[in-house]
Amino acid sequence: MPLHMPSLDIQTVTPVAVGLAVTYGVSRLTKIGSRDSRLPPGPPTTPIVGNLNMIPQKHSYIRFTQWGRQYGGVYSLKMGSSTYVVVSSLDAINEIFEANEEITAKSDIMNRRLGAQELLVFAPFGPLWRTLRHTAAGLMEPSAWNHQAPIILAESTQLLLDCVNEPEFLYYHLQRCVISTAFASIGGVRVPRFESPLRVKWYRILSTLSKLGEPGNVPPADLQPILKYFSSRSVPDWESQSRTAQSSLDEIIEEIVYDAGEREKQGKSTGCLAELLVQKGEKLGLDNDSISSIVAALLIGSTITTTPLLHFVTLFAAAYRQCQSKIHEELDRVVGPDRLPTLEDLPNLSYVSAFMKEVHRFRPVTPTGKVPHYTNSDISYQ
Numbered sequence: 001m002p003l004h005m006p007s008l009d010i011q012t013v014t015p016v017a018v019g020l021a022v023t024y025g026v027s028r029l030t031k032i033g034s035r036d037s038r039l040p041p042g043p044p045t046t047p048i049v050g051n052l053n054m055i056p057q058k059h060s061y062i063r064f065t066q067w068g069r070q071y072g073g074v075y076s077l078k079m080g081s082s083t084y085v086v087v088s089s090l091d092a093i094n095e096i097f098e099a100n101e102e103i104t105a106k107s108d109i110m111n112r113r114l115g116a117q118e119l120l121v122f123a124p125f126g127p128l129w130r131t132l133r134h135t136a137a138g139l140m141e142p143s144a145w146n147h148q149a150p151i152i153l154a155e156s157t158q159l160l161l162d163c164v165n166e167p168e169f170l171y172y173h174l175q176r177c178v179i180s181t182a183f184a185s186i187g188g189v190r191v192p193r194f195e196s197p198l199r200v201k202w203y204r205i206l207s208t209l210s211k212l213g214e215p216g217n218v219p220p221a222d223l224q225p226i227l228k229y230f231s232s233r234s235v236p237d238w239e240s241q242s243r244t245a246q247s248s249l250d251e252i253i254e255e256i257v258y259d260a261g262e263r264e265k266q267g268k269s270t271g272c273l274a275e276l277l278v279q280k281g282e283k284l285g286l287d288n289d290s291i292s293s294i295v296a297a298l299l300i301g302s303t304i305t306t307t308p309l310l311h312f313v314t315l316f317a318a319a320y321r322q323c324q325s326k327i328h329e330e331l332d333r334v335v336g337p338d339r340l341p342t343l344e345d346l347p348n349l350s351y352v353s354a355f356m357k358e359v360h361r362f363r364p365v366t367p368t369g370k371v372p373h374y375t376n377s378d379i380s381y382q
Helices: 010-031 059-073 091-097 108-114 127-139 142-165 168-189 197-213 225-229 235-264 273-284 289-320 321-334 343-347 350-362
Strands: 074-079 082-087
Touching: 010 197, 059 074, 059 082, 074 350, 082 273, 127 321, 142 168, 168 197, 168 235, 197 235, 197 289, 235 273, 235 289, 273 289, 289 321, 321 350, 343 350
Parallel strands: none
Antiparallel strands: 074 082
16 A cells, blocks of 8 residues: 655744754754863863853962862863863872873963964974973073173162162062063173163063963963954954064064174174074074074063062062061071172072072962963873
């Protein structure tokens, strides 16, 4: 007997198909931001945004510390479709990062944020990264800094004089001392006053780097990779800040490297590290961009960390007068009133060293690590 199938009107089929498509789309959409069962534990997620709505834009390290106590030394966060794993225990850091350096060395997330692929601190892992890091590490050896001791002494002396004459500007005097010491030692350029345009411009760059590196400040492309294909007009704040910071940084570093090369040609070397790199660049296999990358990394690394540490040490010394008195007593006993302390005095300044280490422990200058890394293969931990 022939079968007769009921006919379906197109007007009936269309709403059904649309309904199914919408249901499927909503189902897929709500899975964005959810945590895979294979990931480390973490705070509950919200559809689409994951944990992004729970991360403050400022002082996010406080929330991370709370989660670390709750979920352990290794936990995961979802930011849109992206997964972040937070490693907060020393044992986990050693096992995950130190033992898997080639797997965890990539930091292209910050490349997307700043467009700074040529900078050592943000460079992709590979042969160039190894060369730059090896060269930079050699420059940071104590023996390489011995001849810079007079610069440190001179800048410290000016710091004391500035603080006596203008104590109300202590915050900026500390900034000037750090940046002038770093730029004179690395680039052969001094910053004589805290009003100097170079100090203002440099710390504006550092402020932007810190802001863009804060985990709570996530660019749209990190939440949903497809957004990187949209016009930059959709994320003008991120684009403008990144471009401005990178342009200003390039301008400063290019001038430093160029001037270092000119001084070398004219026989007017100051003994700074940039001149050393220019002098030995060909032998080390470094082109001009590589030299600029190392100089930028040394300048950023030495100023973005030392400045806040000095600020914190000063604040803690003012807040804990009993510690300040003990520091004063030890300096008088070991160094005396007629000179400034030197690195040779450090082994005998046990209380001063302990105080500075305690400040650094209590208020680390980069509590969130700043530069996010990602793995290029799976890592199993415990």
